[in-house]
Amino acid sequence: MKRIILMLLCCLSLTLLRAQEGVRFESLTFEEALQKAKEENRWIFLDAYTSWCGPCKVMAEQVFTLAKAGVFFNSRFVNVKYDMEKGEGPELAKKLGIGAYPTFVLIRPDGVVHDKLVGGMDVDGIIQRVEHSMKQTETVGTLAVRYEQGERDKDFLLKYLRALSDASEVRRLREVAGILSGQLTDIEKIDSTCWILFDNNDLAPFHSENYWFLLAHRKQFSQQVGQEKVDRRLGMLYTGVLSSIVWGRDTKTTFADVQEIGKVIRTLKTDDKKRLLAYVSLANAYKEKNTSELLKISKKAFPVFSDADVMMMVMPVSVYFRTQEDKAALREFIPVGRTVVPNLKIQENVNYVTYYFDELEKQM
Incomplete structure (x- = not known):
């Protein structure tokens, strides 16, 4: 009797342990994953990441390790992950058309790519996006x-085009x-439905x-999509x-080009x-x-x-200042560089900038 109870407790413990684990990514080649998905009639969830990608690390350490993620993905998918810069990763990136990280690829049991979801998100966000995508009939894969x-x-x-952009x-x-x-x-290009081209x-x-077309038809584009959107687009560019x-x-953009950019910015x-005008001056x-x-400009802008x-x-x-041989200019620049810190809201940036100028100062 004790033996039976012990076995039941072991089974229960194992069940609870599995319920608490995160996503189980299997060590399979892509071909093996395709074969397993076909045999088990399950979709593939493929995590395409790189070692230097910050959001990829957050997903791996803080999202896919959660029990909620495990419950959702382990029962539905053959889960695999590949470093896109190692092993078969580079070839997969080319084959699947992956150009940003992280990218999560949903592949149907028949091996057809259904959709690609780009960017990091929290556990609820990725579950919702995957569930929503699986119900759609028009995705980047089906299109x-x-x-x-x-x-x-x-x-x-x-x-x-919109699906490819996403x-x-x-x-x-x-x-x-x-x-x-x-x-x-x-006339059709200027229509708001085609704004994605610009x-x-x-x-x-x-x-x-397309850039020159946008500049030549700024007034018409502003009427179609709004001046704020047009000006914001040019500002970001x-x-x-x-x-x-x-x-x-960029060594191709000339001094005259920069002057021309300044003229357009003044009209935004x-x-x-x-x-932006400070950027032009710099x-x-x-x-x-x-x-x-x-x-001189840095003292005003920073x-x-x-x-x-x-x-x-x-x-x-x-x-630029660090690589110049003018140590006097570098010494004068270091306190200027620090003047940006009080306006920073993101702690990572505060830490990064502070550390950078601390190290620069030590080298003086």
Whole structure:
């Protein structure tokens, strides 16, 4: 009798332990996962991550370890995860069209990709998104099948384009956008339904055909989607361009281009105008390799910069001063760099900036 009770208690303990565990990711190759899903008539839940991706780590350590996640995913899916930069990861990233991390791929038992969910979220958020996606008939995966079968009408291409954008499938996104643009008249392009062609860095980068079209038809776009959206789009685009210049990544944008960007920014109706013009001044000084001017502008701009500016301007300007052989300028710049800290609301940024300038000061 005692033996039976002991066995029952062991079984109960094992059941409770399993109920409390998180998502069980199996050590399977992709082909093995496909085979198992087919044999067991279950979907695949694939976590595509990288070692450097912060949100990926949060998902792995704080979301997928929760019992609630385990209860949902373990009973429904063959769960697998792959580092997209190791083993079969790079080939999988290419095969599945993965361009952002984390990406969670839902694959049906027949091996057809159903959907891709991009970005980190809490446990309730991912469960809701997966449940919602599984009920949909028009997802990035199902639309891909129709596209590959030759469907090309405008409404379909627009729908597919939005799904590709959500899934961060850049290569196919550009391909579909090119086909759609070839079917549209200029009047149709300005319609609000086609705003995605211009409100996207991959489809309307600086100096692209879509960028120039947007500039040439700003008034019409503003009437269609609202001036706030148009001005915000241009502001975000220029932020990226100017930041890339100061990081030293963009060597193609000329001094004249920066001047032209400044002219457009002055016409924007946005609260960010002063900040953006500071970006223009910093980019100009960087282009001229004018250390004293860069220091002068930093003294004015840094005290009003906030979290959004840390990686866009504060750090690239800091890198510039750090790599110059002018130690006097660097010594003068360090306290200027610290003036951004009081405006930072994100503690990680406070820690990062403080640590960076502390270490820089130690090297002096």
